[in-house]
Amino acid sequence: MFILEAFELLGFHSVQAMRFGDLPVWATELANLVREVVHFSDYVSEFVDIAASDDGKNAYLFPSKLLWREPLFDQLIINLYQPGEGICAHVDLMRFEDGIAIVSLESSCVMHFSRVESDAGIITKESEGDPHKAKIPVFLTPGSLVLMWGEARYLWKHEINRKPGFQKWEGKDIDQKRRTSITLRKLCHSE
């Protein structure tokens, strides 16, 4: 992928690059791909874990009012993490609208989700008796797409702790390499 090569040529290590407004052509293409994947998710629904809609009648990866907004995204962040580097638990800033996409590249990793509210109830077996500690692990391989909207965007924090001992999947340590992520969001515009 050319962005990664460009970073290498420039000798970047840990980097965060941000872009607002009109996205570069490749990012617009990426956003179109996200839209296409979601739109045609019916075809792959048996392979992916699709969240139920608010009314429970339909299932979708992104609600259609978000999917068909224009533009879908107008802000871009590229994060480049060296082995051991990650991102602390957070909810994305409220200046961004609902509906956030993250493309995860290079090193596989585990992203953990935890409830913002401590009294949210029991979430996993492990958390029984202590919902404050509930963390839901999500394994991201190169090319994984994370879509956050509704509860996942507002009521859950996400984090990637790549400090030694924290990146395990199925009992094994994940081999830590450089990781790059591309986050696509839409800024809230005052009416």
Ligand SMILES: O=C(O)CCC(=O)C(=O)O
């Ligand atoms: O690197 C990631 O996958 C997460 C990035 C993120 O959460 C953010 O930029 O807000």
Ligand SMILES: [Fe+2]
């Ligand atoms: Fe985030």
